[in-house]
Amino acid sequence: MQSTMQDVPLLISRILTHGSALHGSSQVITWTGEGEPRRRSFAEVGARSAKLAHALRDDLGVQGDARVATLMWNNPEHVEAYFAIPSMGAVLHTLNLRLPAEQLVWIVNHAADRVVIANGSLLPLLAPLLPHLKSVEHVVVSGPGDRSLLDGASAQVRVHEYEDLIADKPETYDWPELDERQAAAMCYTSGTTGDPKGVVYSHRSIYLHSMQVNMAQSMGLTDQDTSLIVVPQFHVNAWGLPHATFMTGVNMLMPDRFLQPGPLAEMIESERPTHAAAVPTIWQGLLQELKAKPRDVSSLGQVTIGGSACPPALMAAFDELGMRVCHAWGMTETSPLGTIARPPARVIGTDEEFAYRLTQGRFPASVEARLTGPGGERLPWDGESAGELEVRGPWIAGAYYGGQDAEVLRPADKFSEDGWLKTGDVGTISPDGYLTLTDRAKDVIKSGGEWISSVDLENALMAHPDVAEAAVVAVPDDKWGERPLATVVLKEGATADFATLRAFLADEGKIAKWQLPERWTVIEAVPKTSVGKFDKKVLRGQYAAGDLDVTQI
Numbered sequence: 001m002q003s004t005m006q007d008v009p010l011l012i013s014r015i016l017t018h019g020s021a022l023h024g025s026s027q028v029i030t031w032t033g034e035g036e037p038r039r040r041s042f043a044e045v046g047a048r049s050a051k052l053a054h055a056l057r058d059d060l061g062v063q064g065d066a067r068v069a070t071l072m073w074n075n076p077e078h079v080e081a082y083f084a085i086p087s088m089g090a091v092l093h094t095l096n097l098r099l100p101a102e103q104l105v106w107i108v109n110h111a112a113d114r115v116v117i118a119n120g121s122l123l124p125l126l127a128p129l130l131p132h133l134k135s136v137e138h139v140v141v142s143g144p145g146d147r148s149l150l151d152g153a154s155a156q157v158r159v160h161e162y163e164d165l166i167a168d169k170p171e172t173y174d175w176p177e178l179d180e181r182q183a184a185a186m187c188y189t190s191g192t193t194g195d196p197k198g199v200v201y202s203h204r205s206i207y208l209h210s211m212q213v214n215m216a217q218s219m220g221l222t223d224q225d226t227s228l229i230v231v232p233q234f235h236v237n238a239w240g241l242p243h244a245t246f247m248t249g250v251n252m253l254m255p256d257r258f259l260q261p262g263p264l265a266e267m268i269e270s271e272r273p274t275h276a277a278a279v280p281t282i283w284q285g286l287l288q289e290l291k292a293k294p295r296d297v298s299s300l301g302q303v304t305i306g307g308s309a310c311p312p313a314l315m316a317a318f319d320e321l322g323m324r325v326c327h328a329w330g331m332t333e334t335s336p337l338g339t340i341a342r343p344p345a346r347v348i349g350t351d352e353e354f355a356y357r358l359t360q361g362r363f364p365a366s367v368e369a370r371l372t373g374p375g376g377e378r379l380p381w382d383g384e385s386a387g388e389l390e391v392r393g394p395w396i397a398g399a400y401y402g403g404q405d406a407e408v409l410r411p412a413d414k415f416s417e418d419g420w421l422k423t424g425d426v427g428t429i430s431p432d433g434y435l436t437l438t439d440r441a442k443d444v445i446k447s448g449g450e451w452i453s454s455v456d457l458e459n460a461l462m463a464h465p466d467v468a469e470a471a472v473v474a475v476p477d478d479k480w481g482e483r484p485l486a487t488v489v490l491k492e493g494a495t496a497d498f499a500t501l502r503a504f505l506a507d508e509g510k511i512a513k514w515q516l517p518e519r520w521t522v523i524e525a526v527p528k529t530s531v532g533k534f535d536k537k538v539l540r541g542q543y544a545a546g547d548l549d550v551t552q553i
């Protein structure tokens with residue numbers, strides 16, 4: 001029997017028209033570095049998105065599934081691009097401005113982007129790339145920056161001013177009724193563990209994901225909230241927050257290019273956001289800043305941390321400051337919300353609560369999960385059996401972008417034969433569905449047939465008062481196959497030596513004796529990837545090249 005329900009496609013244009021009409025007075029507030037922040041209402045964002053769509057179609061000839069790229073910080077013009085491009089039927093491609101130049105060129109050419117909308121402050125990055133961008137015909141520039149950098153950069157590219165382009169366009173657009181399964185946006189993985197891969201989100205996947213982000217069991221934000229969106233819009237759609245906030249009228253506080261701890265602390269104190277989202281490295285920086293120069297950050301009732309594991313010491317320090325961390329796990333391929341760590345009701349207020357908050361969290365109803373052991377066997381959800389996490393669901397990628405080649409579309413190390421996404425993350429799942437990641441499959445240390453979690457060692461080390469940061473990588477060992485190498489960044493004036501740190505790890509059985517590293521080195525900073533994660537590939541390379549001064553104890 002057929003259902004009797006209406007079949008209304010889940011389109012991004014519906015989020016746009018709803019948000020700009022019913023939450024028209026909610027605001028996108030943007031930090032400017034000096035003086036007053038910029039303030040733009042959702043109603044204005046809606047009208048300007050329509051203007052942008054007209055300009056892209058009528059002046060720049062954007063049609064069909066043409067790719068329109070953005071090279072932008074978090075700001076209202078980027079939000080306008082987020083809505084205008086997919087709503088008109090084209091495909092938004094957010095470019096990660098922290099990628100090495102050659103990777104950016106590769107990605108733009110791979111996606112065949114026709115237009116790039118860029119912030120003026122990023123023209124020093126864009127100008128030298130332009131001659132290598134084969135498909136780009138138009139560059140649209142927004143915000144302050146030296147336009148002359150583009151003079152003569154490329155003969156085939158026409159340069160436009162964002163504000164001029166949209167100035168005299170109509171404030172409404174007859175958004176087409178698209179197929180909800182059509183491409184809306186694309187994002188390349190940051191290549192921490194290999195070549196970048198294109199993930200293409202549909203209108204439907206983004207719509208459903210936004211509803212999940214808004215659920216009380218997830219971020220649960222309403223129009224009484226202001227969300228400080230530090231996670232870049234070029235990083236997995238800023239974790240879906242621009243779409244989700246527009247749905248429910250949550251004010252967006254956008255840092256633009258002011259991502260340093262000082263300005264972040266200032267914007268929290270003056271604009272009093274109730275929610276914020278970023279990767280742990282941002283929060284580590286903010287914590288140091290607040291210790292050096294205390295500010296009133298009490299408005300921040302909820303801080304979503306994800307992208308890499310939240311160190312327990314960071315969570316505890318935030319608790320003390322009255323900011324409650326909510327840990328979440330996801331990846332480019334999962335839109336990204338995969339799990340979120342809201343403890344079950346029965347442990348609230350008990351000793352177990354903190355342990356639950358430290359897990360990567362519980363799977364929402366639409367994300368199915370299973371664990372696969374080294375031999376391909378299914379492992380139980382007993383909180384002990386560790387295997388590779390595989391997931392499926394309506395906002396989980398089922399393939400990568402890139403033509404017909406099966407190895408590009410569905411590489412065997414990324415998708416199971418029955419279509420589940422292999423996450424490359426290793427962990428356990430408790431009987432009540434909480435995920436605890438122990439490592440990445442590629443980072444776990446395989447010592448004498450046993451696994452050592454590099455993340456456990458790092459967390460234990462970072463709990464020492466003299467340690468600012470620590471990264472642990474596997475290095476080859478004649479006897480055990482692999483052993484951990486501890487690379488440590490010491491705080492200024494720290495006195496702890498390696499023997500002290502090793503004893504600290506062993507203390508109270510925190511780390512089993514056989515897992516304690518015997519190789520140690522002090523480094524100035526942990527190398528980071530384009531999205532602020534520890535770049536262990538670089539550390540392994542430095543060790544192999546003999547560039548690290550390693551002490552054996």
Ligand code: ADP
Nearest residue numbers: 189190191192306307308309328329330331332
């Ligand atoms: P990349 O794979 O290039 O780093 P992503 O941003 O897609 O790009 O990263 C996804 C990965 O980040 C996950 O597979 C996982 O290894 C890691 N990750 C994300 N969130 C967490 C978390 N809360 N705890 C531990 N690891 C996390």
